[in-house]
Amino acid sequence: MNCNELRDHYEMYAIGVADEPERSEIRAHLNRQCEVCMEGIKRAREIAALLGGSATPAVPSPRLRRRILASAGGGDRRFGWAPFLAAALALSLFAVVYFAGRERDLGNELSRVRDINRQQTIELTRVNEAFAIVNGVDTTVTTFGEGQPQPRGKVFVNPSQGVLLIANNLRPAPAGKAYEMWLIPKGGKPKPGGMFQSSPEGSAMHVQRGPVEDTAVVAVTLESETGSDAPTSPVLFAAQVSGLQH
Amino acid sequence: MMLLPIFLAIHAVEDDSGLVARMQRRDPQALAELYDRYGRVTYALILRVVRDVGIAEDLVQETFLRVWNRVHGFDAQKGSIGPWLLAVARNRAIDYLRSAGGRERNALEFEETEHPALYIDMEKDILSADNARKIKSAVEKLNPNQRQVIELAYFEGLSQTEMAERMGQPLGTVKTWVRSALKNLRDDLGAVVPA
Numbered sequence: 001m002n003c004n005e006l007r008d009h010y011e012m013y014a015i016g017v018a019d020e021p022e023r024s025e026i027r028a029h030l031n032r033q034c035e036v037c038m039e040g041i042k043r044a045r046e047i048a049a050l051l052g053g054s055a056t057p058a059v060p061s062p063r064l065r066r067r068i069l070a071s072a073g074g075g076d077r078r079f080g081w082a083p084f085l086a087a088a089l090a091l092s093l094f095a096v097v098y099f100a101g102r103e104r105d106l107g108n109e110l111s112r113v114r115d116i117n118r119q120q121t122i123e124l125t126r127v128n129e130a131f132a133i134v135n136g137v138d139t140t141v142t143t144f145g146e147g148q149p150q151p152r153g154k155v156f157v158n159p160s161q162g163v164l165l166i167a168n169n170l171r172p173a174p175a176g177k178a179y180e181m182w183l184i185p186k187g188g189k190p191k192p193g194g195m196f197q198s199s200p201e202g203s204a205m206h207v208q209r210g211p212v213e214d215t216a217v218v219a220v221t222l223e224s225e226t227g228s229d230a231p232t233s234p235v236l237f238a239a240q241v242s243g244l245q246h
Numbered sequence: 247m248m249l250l251p252i253f254l255a256i257h258a259v260e261d262d263s264g265l266v267a268r269m270q271r272r273d274p275q276a277l278a279e280l281y282d283r284y285g286r287v288t289y290a291l292i293l294r295v296v297r298d299v300g301i302a303e304d305l306v307q308e309t310f311l312r313v314w315n316r317v318h319g320f321d322a323q324k325g326s327i328g329p330w331l332l333a334v335a336r337n338r339a340i341d342y343l344r345s346a347g348g349r350e351r352n353a354l355e356f357e358e359t360e361h362p363a364l365y366i367d368m369e370k371d372i373l374s375a376d377n378a379r380k381i382k383s384a385v386e387k388l389n390p391n392q393r394q395v396i397e398l399a400y401f402e403g404l405s406q407t408e409m410a411e412r413m414g415q416p417l418g419t420v421k422t423w424v425r426s427a428l429k430n431l432r433d434d435l436g437a438v439v440p441a
Binding site: 008011012015016017018019043045046047048049050051052053054055056057058059060061064065067068069071072073 | 272274277278281282285286287289290291293294302303306307310311314328329332333335336337340381382385396399400401403404405406407424425428431432435
């Protein structure tokens with residue numbers, strides 16, 4: 001058969017369904033490098049390849065790639081690196097979260113320690129002030145509430161340094177209230193001597209710094225926690241200051 | 247600017263021949279790259295023929311292994327691996343259909359690597375979504391008889407004699423439909439197929 005007679009069979013040959021005798025004839029032409037048939041089959045295979053691309057798009061499962069590479073004797077480098085990259089990324093994220101958390105925790109801890117330190121400094125200052133008053137050569141001590149179940153304690157008065165009040169059996173003040181100490185001169189009006197609270201165990205220590213030469217009585221009332229300029233409630237307990245030099 | 251298409255053409259050929267050369271050196275990463283480029287279109291083609299996901303994946307695996315094992319006989323300077331791969335894929339799928347249907351298998355045993363120059367570089371044409379639409383449109387423009395014979399030939403691997411039996415039509419009539427269908431496709435796809 002000549003090339004012209006085979007022309008209509010190129011596509012069928014290209015997709016492998018040419019009938020005999022055309023199939024054998026085309027193969028013979030190709031085997032002897034027939035330029036006409038070579039060109040014709042090349043064009044036919046272009047059509048065949050394009051028809052292959054006309055199938056409805058579909059996506060194979062991801063494991064097929066691994067299967068093919070494994071069966072060809074090679075590893076899947078893309079997937080081989082993936083676990084390491086994923087692990088490195090996870091580790092980095094963990095480190096960021098962990099150290100960020102640690103930094104936040106350390107920041108919180110530092111802030112808490114600073115608060116404690118500040119509180120202790122205040123307490124220490126108060127204790128030092130209290131010691132200064134207690135150890136003053138001209139300090140007088142007055143006891144109050146002896147023999148009573150209700151508040152009792154001592155008042156240390158140093159004319160030049162101030163007053164130290166130590167009380168027991170003093171119930172914590174109700175919400176919104178606080179104890180206020182009053183320094184009452186003989187024949188004069190009570191002067192505010194500072195606010196204080198009692199501990200849950202009923203003990204309290206209050207220091208009022210400053211000269212108190214004219215104080216004759218130290219008294220305590222329950223006031224609003226914002227304080228008052230003058231007593232607004234009955235005196236809870238009072239101590240007559242004795243021995244002060246007026 | 248005028249040199250850009252030439253550069254791209256040369257670059258594409260180098261890529262293709264480089265890929266084949268690496269496969270011939272048994273570089274598994276080259277096979278991975280071939281799969282990344284043609285895996286989906288190969289799977290879609292085989293699935294269209296066998297219509298079973300599991301069998302299609304098995305045949306895709308078989309196709310890529312066949313290409314991997316036969317690539318040493320492929321001359322990348324003369325032919326292009328993409329169309330060759332698709333021809334192997336279709337042959338594997340049709341061969342499976344024939345086996346499953348108890349049909350003869352030798353009708354498709356044409357040599358896949360005998361004439362590599364016949365598989366010209368069509369990578370961009372095969373993988374182009376735009377071209378896929380044009381081909382679908384060209385097939386849809388065929389009349390029902392023409393479309394059926396093309397489907398039976400391409401996706402079921404039936405010879406004209408087998409189509410005549412399947413359709414209950416005289417062989418001459420089927421041959422006429424096949425000829426006219428292929429002529430219409432050639433005319434329609436003339437702009438798509440590279441000269």
